[in-house]
Amino acid sequence: MDQRADLSEFLRSRRARLKPEDVGLPQYGRHRRVPGLRREELAQLAGVSVAYYTRLEQGHGQNVSTEVLDSIARALRLDETERAHLTHLAKPKAKRKRHMERPEHVRPELLGLLDAMEGVPAYILGRRTDVLAWNLMGRAVFGDFAALPPEERNMARLVFLDPAMQDLFADWECRACEMVSGLRWYAGCHPDDPRLSALVGELSVKNEEFRTLWAAHTVADKTHGRKVLRHPLVGELNLSFETLKLPDNPEQSLVTYHAEPGSASADALRLLASWGAGTEERETSAR
Structure with missing residues (x-):
């Protein structure tokens, strides 16, 4: 399984299910180019830079801190199982394939x-x-x-x-x-x-x-x-x-x-x- 691709697709899918009004953001315009929240909106809610969140959503999560992951999980309104899954994807532990x-x-x-x-x-x-x-x-x-x-x-x-x-x-x-x-x-x-x-x-x-x-x-x-x-x-x-x-x-x-x-x-x-x-x-x- 491609861990980086799974992290990227998981974050995008969770972001797509949220609407601005779900998280208290104003809805501007009748048509939006992307389903759900924009990256900029999610980064604002999580308290991180857009560039930082973009790198994470592109699958680069090796050095992300637990605190940042918690902030993003709260912004995405993840449940307990989804939070744990996000941590597994972003900070994978070494596994023994032979096992x-x-x-x-x-x-x-x-x-x-x-x-x-x-x-x-x-x-x-x-x-x-x-x-x-x-x-x-x-x-x-x-x-x-x-x-x-x-x-x-x-x-x-x-x-x-x-x-x-x-x-x-x-x-x-x-x-x-x-x-x-x-x-x-x-x-x-x-x-x-x-x-x-x-x-x-x-x-x-x-x-x-x-x-x-x-x-x-x-x-x-x-x-x-x-x-x-x-x-x-x-x-x-x-x-x-x-x-x-x-x-x-x-x-x-x-x-x-x-x-x-x-x-x-x-x-x-x-x-x-x-x-x-x-x-x-x-x-x-x-x-």
Whole structure:
């Protein structure tokens, strides 16, 4: 990934979404040559020279101070995640590319925890949304990850390239945006990850919606919420999800889905669990 280009495009995209009236500046004339704020206006709000801000927006952020970045973040009205992303882009830390290329492993204790979460669809995501492990309910709800080649077990790839996954999410557009926003966040932290570059390249070539969302430079790190799923066997599932980063390995996250007790979705999950248990018994007997 091109860190300087990403910094430049991120700042331009955040500046373009602001209007003068949003930040208390007068609106002169009915027509403006640029969307959002001009560089001069943003520099004025941030308390820096136009030349200084222009260099930063051109991708030259190596020597920028934390105080200046904070001023620019306030002027652009960045949220906490966007502020952190700006810092990653402007002041990147040295990363070990070899570390990024190593296979990820899930601790045996976590695999045991997944199996113990009966009735709760769950899986573990690693770098660049790779699906590393899952439980029986995770497979019953989201599909048979084991049937995929290891290099295709990637949630972002499935969301954009698998028609079954697109049918599963009732709010697929929202899910797609969350996926890209999460990948953008990861890219800011790990710009030298070659497998990320390959994934972004593949999705950009194969999916127009991904190209549009990636170009928007939206960044987010959504950790909880609700999803409506349209399951082919049990119908609509209204589920809450939690994304829990592992304290000893922040590159991995445990993602769980659960239904409100006594709801139709909870009954549907129990039905799926019973079917899944029967399938597992038949597969074990066959082996």
